[in-house]
Structure formats: C-alpha cells, structure tokens
Amino acid sequence: MARPVWSGTLSFGLLNIPVSLMSGERRTDISFRMLDARNNAPIKYERINAETGEEVPWKEIVKAFEYDKGSYVVLEPEDIKSAAPESHDAIEVEGFIEANAIGPQYFEKPYVLVPAKKAEKGYVLLREALEQTGKIGIARVVIRTRESLCAVMPQGKALLLMMMRYPQELVDVNEYNIPEGARSEYRITPKELEFSEQLIETMSTDWKPGDYQDEFRERLQKVIKDRMKAHGVVRHAEEEHEPAEGTATNVVDFMSLLQQSIDRNKRTPAKKASESKAPAKKTARKATKATKKTTAAKSHRRKSA
C-alpha cells in the first residue's frame, strides 16, 4: 500500500480519531527529460552566479525576497521558521457547515482519511453523523511546513479530506469582463430560453466518470511506444511513465529478451558447442578466442592505442 502523506489525529470536541492521510489522486502526466540531441546525454542544471558565471555551492546559497526589481532582503532560516506554523499532528475541526455551501473553486486536491487500528468506531461515527446532518467539517492541517485549509467530508464508506484554497488565492470573477445585465437587456425571448432548456434536456445523461479519458496522453503514449519499437531505446527510457495495467506488453522488454536468450542457449549448451556438432556461430567464437590467446602468447600487443 502507498505510504501515508501524514499521520496524526482528526479531532473535534472531545473526539480524537487517529488517522493517516493518503493521497487521493494519481498523476498521470507523461513527463519528458531533456537530452542533448547529439549524444543523448541528459541535460543538467547548475546553480551559477549570474555575475561571475561560476558554480555556487549549496552552502553559499541563501534565500531572499525580491521586494523591488533588483532589490532583495535576505532572510535567515530562523526568520522563515518563526513564521511557519507550529508543527501540528492534528486536524482540528473548527466548525461544521452545509455540504453545498462551498463553491467548487475552493477545493484543490483530494486525500483519503484512513483510520488507524482500533479507531474504526470514531471514524464510522463521524462519517454517519456527517451523512445524517448533510454537513462537512472545516479544519486546518499542517503538512510539512505548510498550513492548509481543508474540508472533511463523507463519501460512500470513506471520509475524504479536501485541501482547500484560501479566498486570497482565488481571483474575483468581477476582475474580468462578465455580462452582468438581466436577460431582457440581451433580448432573450422566452422561446429561445425554452428551446435551449429543451436542448439541454435531450443531451442530459448520467455522470459516468469512466467515460472520460485523457486522450492526448493515450495518443502520446502510443507515439512513444512506436518510437521505441522503431528505433530502440535510448538508455533507460522505461522509467518515463507508469504504464496502465496490461498495456506494457509490446514495449521493448529486456527481461523477456533475456529470458528468450537464456532459453535459446539452454537448447545449445555452451559445453557441447566446443565439440564437433557445434553451430557455426559458436565455433567462430571459439576459434577467434583460441587464436587470440596463441598470438598473445607470442607477442603481446593487443589493442595498442
């Protein structure tokens, strides 16, 4: 099983539930590496002093805030530490609100809460209570050094923890040019509205998330596979992506090549090859080896560079 992102307690009032926070999403982006086209070596980054052009060792690097173009204030590690939240090991529920009171733009990233051993009762209790009341909990959680706003909500048998955005992180829609007037100002007739509503009605369907797939990614994966088949791979290309189940069968697979090779060599053991009925390839090898040794025995000048 995957490793927890965080563990601690989920608490509200007098109830404390030991939980682990598990990732609720899976990144499926295909990432690319940059290589030098001339020899396929990976490109690496260096930390270079912009003035001297020399590489800067890590111990000489400090953090600074650029308060004006070209003007910096250097921060000591303690400065940053003093502002950081005290490290919490609790998700403190600060209040409960109506489940549909929060706009979707506030939700950022899903995690799954998993109860620790013997914490199942409290977990189910909270889940049932939230279900019954139609509420969700609003809480704060500190993961590594960052404090985040989050919501605890039931979903089926599980409790989800949704990371949330602070309102400061959201752009007010009024900053953009949005048509604000009533529909009469745009001369929308009841007939037009009715027609549109009907159209929507006929296109209505059930929400089946499985129907939607990242088609760009699939096409890209196919292109990559074709490339690998056509040109062989450049070093360890197999790390590039995690293939979905059952799709990796026709990529160039070293292990199966090795197995085939082992099986082939089993049918014609090397031992017998040195005797009379050897396949041509094997005898050639033996012969070259033999000559190599004898010539070497006389004057050793192999591969003189």
Add this chain to the structure above:
Amino acid sequence: MGTHVESTGIARPRRSAVATPSRFTSPDRIVYPDAGITKLQVADYYRAVAAQLLPELVRRPLSVVRCPDGIGECFFQKHHASKLGANVRAVPIREKGGGTEDYFYVDDIEGVIDLVQMGVLELHPWGAHVDDVEHPDRLIFDLDPGEGVEWKAIIAAARDIRARLSAMGLESFVRLSGGKGLHVVLPIRPSADWTQAKAFCESFADAMVEQAPDRYVATASKAKRGGVIFIDWLRNSRGATSVTSWSLRARPQAGVAVPLAWSELGRTRSGHDYPLSRAARRARTLRRDPWEGWTRAVRQKLPLGS
C-alpha cells in the same frame, strides 16, 4: 601508504612469515620509454597501491603480461615456473584438454614485487579463488569499442549494463580498463559453475545486442566492427582472465585499470585517464572505497534458469 580500502572484504593478507625479501635487478631499466618510467618506479607504484590492489588479487590464479625488455616485446604467462620468485606460489589446476598443470598466485605484495622483478606489468587474476577454482565469484563485461565509438557512448553502455543488472537485483561496479574501454564487474556468490556463469553472461550480452543492434555486438568475429561496442562476455570462461583493479597496462601511456564510483564515470574522458602517477595519487588520497557496497554485493546470486 594512504587509506586502507578493503574493497573485497578479504582481510588484507600479511603472511609475512613466509615472505622472503627478493633480489631486485636493473632498477633503472626504462620500462615505458614514452613516459620515462623505470622498473623501480613500477615496483614502487605497486607497493604504494598495495592496500587497494591486494584484496582483489591475492589467492587467485594469475595470468600476467611480462615485458622483460620494456613494453615493446610482451607475452602472456599463465603457468608457474620456479624462476618467478620465492613468493609466487604454485597451484595445480586441471587443464581443459585433460591433465593438470601448475598455475600460480600470490599472497602478498612481496609476491607482486617478485613478478615485477621478472618483468611483469599487467596482473590478470581469475574470477575465482585458488581454493575453489570451479566456482567464479566475479563476472566481467568488458566493453571494447570499435573504431569511431565515442567515449560517451561507452559510458552509456556501461550504465546500460548496470541498469539491466540492477533490474535483476544485481549490483555491479565499474572500472576503467587502463586501455581503450571499461569493465563492468559483477560480484556473485561462488555457487554457479563456469558453464552456468558463462551461459548467463552470453545470454545477457545477446539480449543487449538484440535490444540495440546498432550499438552493440557480442560476437568476437564482429568485435572490430566500426561504430559499435563489443560486449566481451568471453572473459567469463573457465581459465579466461581480465586485468585487475590498480594493475598497470603494457601500453605506451602507462595507463592503470582504476575502479570508479558510478558517480565518477561521467567525468572520465578515456579508459586510460589514470596514468601511473595519477593513479598513485588517487590511491593515496582516496577517502572512501569507490566500490562501496561490494561486501554486500558478493552475496548476490545469479538468476539461473527459471
């Protein structure tokens, strides 16, 4: 003598009770004319790197490259002769064609110095111990570049092999050959016999070729083909040998076969990056074993059959 790097986990042998000081003649004879290196300098070099050289060398049957008149005229020797010196030991080994012959090995640096006295420059141990010559405990893929292969491509090939082995749970190590190429060294627990070990290496090399036929060959007859790298798996036959870490090569540049950490490989420029003087300096200033993890890796098992 610098830091003592115990890369193979074998206790540093010091059976000095039997080591007799030997005669050392013609110390000023020039062995490497281009580099101006004398026979005495060769002996001094081997003494200086003894702590690093010996763990991989002692108590293994040896083939040596002797150049009694310097690197012009050299020859291989694998059978014992009493004139090799008092500190060079004999070990009877069954020959391929039947019968038994005396091979030889050394126990300590005095044995190496005796060999240097007899004009030896290169040391090529078996991949097996004298106590158990039928079961190899290290396998070597020698990467031998054809004409026009860039050094970067050889590095890439070594990394390629390492990644493939690692996918099988096998840890491998790299060294510059001191000549044109690289060795990827795979320590194993001595349980498979030579036939099995060799078959594995052949299959491995063949699979590498099958996956990238434009870059690799695995047949000796194609080895000299331009633009490709010959993955020499034949070093893993019974009786075949490879040059050992810290051995000099009998080539004009006086290159040394130098073990590297994988992280150092990217900064190398050729297989003979370390001529005698630079290799000696490296041995003296090494702070940690470039083959860290070797003691763990000697227990790994070759995946056979299935």
